[in-house]
Amino acid sequence: MKKLLHHYRAFTAVLFFLLFSLLPAFGGRMSGGAFAQGIDFFHGSWEEALELARQQEKIIFVDAYAVWCGPCKRMAKTVFTDPEVGAFYNQHFINMKLDMEQGEGLKFRQKYPVSAFPTLFYIDYTGEVIQQVKGFQKSDAFIALGEKALSKVDRSKQYAEAYEKGNRDPELIYKYVKALNQAGKPSLKIANDYLRSQTDLTTPFNLRFIYEATTEADSRIFDLFVQHRDRIAFLVGGNEVNERIYKACSRTVEKAIAFRSEDLLKEAKAKMKKYYPQKAKAFGLKADMDFYKATGDEKRYLKASKKYAKHIIWEDASALDALAKTIAVYLPHDAKAMKLALKISARSAEIGESYMYYYTYANLLLQAGLKDKALETAQQALKMAEEISPNAKAMVEALIRKIHNS
Numbered sequence: 320m321k322k323l324l325h326h327y328r329a330f331t332a333v334l335f336f337l338l339f340s341l342l343p344a345f346g347g348r349m350s351g352g353a354f355a356q357g358i359d360f361f362h363g364s365w366e367e368a369l370e371l372a373r374q375q376e377k378i379i380f381v382d383a384y385a386v387w388c389g390p391c392k393r394m395a396k397t398v399f400t401d402p403e404v405g406a407f408y409n410q411h412f413i414n415m416k417l418d419m420e421q422g423e424g425l426k427f428r429q430k431y432p433v434s435a436f437p438t439l440f441y442i443d444y445t446g447e448v449i450q451q452v453k454g455f456q457k458s459d460a461f462i463a464l465g466e467k468a469l470s471k472v473d474r475s476k477q478y479a480e481a482y483e484k485g486n487r488d489p490e491l492i493y494k495y496v497k498a499l500n501q502a503g504k505p506s507l508k509i510a511n512d513y514l515r516s517q518t519d520l521t522t523p524f525n526l527r528f529i530y531e532a533t534t535e536a537d538s539r540i541f542d543l544f545v546q547h548r549d550r551i552a553f554l555v556g557g558n559e560v561n562e563r564i565y566k567a568c569s570r571t572v573e574k575a576i577a578f579r580s581e582d583l584l585k586e587a588k589a590k591m592k593k594y595y596p597q598k599a600k601a602f603g604l605k606a607d608m609d610f611y612k613a614t615g616d617e618k619r620y621l622k623a624s625k626k627y628a629k630h631i632i633w634e635d636a637s638a639l640d641a642l643a644k645t646i647a648v649y650l651p652h653d654a655k656a657m658k659l660a661l662k663i664s665a666r667s668a669e670i671g672e673s674y675m676y677y678y679t680y681a682n683l684l685l686q687a688g689l690k691d692k693a694l695e696t697a698q699q700a701l702k703m704a705e706e707i708s709p710n711a712k713a714m715v716e717a718l719i720r721k722i723h724n725s
Contacts, residue, residue: 356558357400358408360416365427372413372444376494378468380412381440383419383428388436390455401458406562410555411469411501412441441468457637473502482509489513489524497531506532510540526551533563536571536590537583545594564595565602572606576613584610601631612649621646621656628663636671639663640679647683657687668696674703678715685722694722 361368372379382399384391395416398404408414417424419433431440431448441450441464450468478495492513499506510532517525520543530551533544544551544563552560568587575583588606592599607623624646632638643664650656664683668676677700684693697719704711 356402357405358414359405360414365415365417365423368413368415369444369446375413376474376498377411377413377444378449378472379440379442379444380408380414380465380468381427381431381442382414382416383424383431383433383436383438383440384416385420385436386418391437394437394455394461398456398458398461402558403562403565404458404461406556406558407462407465410559410562411465439464441465443472469501470503473504474498475502475504487513487516489528493524493528493531496528500531500534506534507538507540514540514543521547521550523554526554530555530560530563533567534570535574536564536568536587537574538567541567541590548594561595561598564591565598568595568602572609575606576610579614581610601627604631617650617653617656621650621653621659625659628659628666633666634670636667636673636676639667640671640676643667643683644679647686651686657683661687668699672703674700674707674711674715677703678718681718681722685725690722690725694719697722 361371363371368379371377382391382394384395417427419425419428419436430446431442431451435453437454439452439456439461440448442448449471450464452464456464475495475498478491478498481491482495492509496506496510496513499509510528513528514520514525514532519525520529526547529540529543529547532540535541544567548560568591571583571587571590575581575587584606588599588603591602595602604623604627608620608627611617611620611623624642628639628642632642643660646656646660646663661680661683664676664680668680677696681693681697681700684690684696697715701712701715701719704715
């Protein structure tokens with residue numbers, strides 16, 4: 320019994336040592352960052368946010384909202400709480416929500432005028448507005464906005480000179496790699512050179528370095544990333560790890576398209592299936608659609624599009640609407656393609672209950688030569704549009720005139 324108690328105490332001591340030795344690496348995020356769902360908003364003052372952004376060399380994202388604003392409430396409820404959105408924004412930005420009609424928001428809008436809600440600001444720690452967008456954004460579009468903002472700031476030059484002169488300080492290399500990644504520049508060689516110089520890749524710093532350096536699935540660093548996945552997840556959070564896998568595999572699909580390499584396409588899909596199976600099916604079908612569209616394989620593009628519509632987005636009217644329009648633009652003279660586009664658009668109109676989806680469907684029916692059905696559908700769109708706005712009504716009326724004159 321004494322021997323068992325001795326082993327238990329030894330195990331407990333080691334466990335507490337490991338836990339407290341890793342705590343600093345969390346950067347104070349255990350309460351609301353690494354394990355949080357969605358965006359972790361900063362609750363200090365604007366001046367404090369600028370200082371924190373300067374220290375961490377990050378951009379500040381500001382949700383400039385009003386309490387009565389419907390789209391603002393929808394973003395707060397459905398987008399800011401999205402785990403993938405949180406993983407991306409928590410990693411790359413200092414995030415703030417400011418009510419533009421009281422408190423800190425009144426002071427903020429004196430320098431950064433707001434004319435519509437929500438207005439989404441991306442502001443550098445220097446105070447310069449990098450990007451601002453008005454209106455509701457869905458999760459994918461919101462992440463894309465963040466990526467665009469990051470690409471507009473290139474801090475790599477401030478580290479490149481020191482690195483080229485021989486400075487191999489680990490912190491400098493980490494910041495250099497991070498800056499290159501954010502600017503969309505190649506970083507794998509610098510990252511690989513650093514990692515090959517290390518004898519222990521399991522230190523908190525090196526695990527974070529591997530996380531930051533993982534940009535492509537077809538790389539040695541990605542293999543190191545998944546090898547140390549659990550340790551990295553403990554430091555940065557499981558959602559962040561999944562997001563990095565998704566991004567790396569997406570980048571490999573982009574390379575597959577650029578080099579017209581089906582082998583790279585297969586590798587990206589296989590690694591998603593192995594390391595992020597929850598999103599693998601949707602990822603694989605979308606990757607096939609993008610690849611075969613870019614390489615001109617119409618038959619396989621349509622096959623992937625049909626599966627993607629039926630198995631992934633069948634309950635998403637907006638995504639169905641977008642896909643139907645894409646197919647019709649890409650293959651306007653292909654009978655099978657137009658038949659699929661019409662089926663997808665009909666489903667979008669059926670479940671979406673919006674005049675815009677009926678408007679799309681009517682347009683596609685007219686494009687397919689089904690004039691009577693197009694007119695019937697456009698009249699349904701008109702009834703809905705009349706309840707929305709004069710502009711919506713005018714747009715549908717113009718389509719009806721076009722159908723009559725065709």
